[in-house]
Amino acid sequence: MPVTEASSLTSGVALRYASALFDLAKDENALDAVEADVEAFGKMLDESEDLRRLTESPLYSKGEQVAALDAVFQKAEMGPLASNFFKVVAENRRLFAVRGIVRAFQSLMSAHRGEMLAEVTSAEPLSEANETQLRQILAEQTGRAIKLATKVDPSLIGGLVVKVGSRMIDTSLRTRLNSLKTAMKEVG
Template sequence: MTKTGKLYGDSLYELALEKDVEQRTYSKELLDELRIVKSLFDENPDYIRLLQEPSIPRKTRLGLIDKAFGAQADEYLVNFLKLLCEEELLSEFSGCEEEYRQRFQKDHNIAEAHVVSAVTLSSQQKAALKAKLEEVWKKEIILVTKTDPNLMGGLKVEIEGRQLDGSVRGRLERLHKLIEQ
């Protein structure tokens, strides 16, 4: 994340906190909308390039944002997108969303756990893992899962910068290092 993404994302979060005084769940609702817009931008990178195209008049580009998001998205979010467009910073949107999400999660005692498993985890396995992580970390946990058959079995978990490797591959690598010593 760049300094610009951090600054703008932080500023948007501060605005949302002010609005939370009036509407208790505003910052959460805005986070949900930011995630949706980020996924739309990730799926359609040409749209950001279009909104940054200098040959298209600024007024037209801002109109495109209104047309795409004006009726569905929160007014603050639409104005935020327009601000990024005017400042030619739409490419920073992903960093803004990341900073906003990190601030929200910190303030609400939430942590993301990135879990890699050799096979797809069942809903029961996910629930059990989530419960165990919440017990250990004393936080609400959001599981982000993916599979990697190279692990051979077990799990790798990354949470708040810490890596927990309970994979078969990881155990074999540790055993190999031990034998070499």
């Protein structure tokens, strides 16, 4: 299966699951609590290679995945709605899409509040002042309130990669160095 087909399959699965969780949380009047749990789980995925491996590898049985997630969720004191939901995702062998589910749920919550979600990747953690300034600049550009979903990727070396809707702005030093390398190959 070509990469584009695989990623569109994953994003389709992620959106369906995220929509189901959103509707369930809305029916239970638990949107804020579920959002906090989903964001905490997303952060755990970003910070733990072992947890990422558990969710992405087809080598683990669904029983192993469910048991491991149950232990992680109990230790993190995650609410029953979100923890049961992600265990069902594991039971259905759809954990490969869990990072997409987290992003799609964040987007649904932002849309529900009338915000736009901006995914920001930086080489180092942003200060609160930098986050505030970035949020203001993006709000001016889009005309909507902005919610930032930040993550750190030291391989960027410096700069930012910002995704807002279908637009992506890449000012990372890594990209600039790669462009320079390509330009130098063309010259020489």
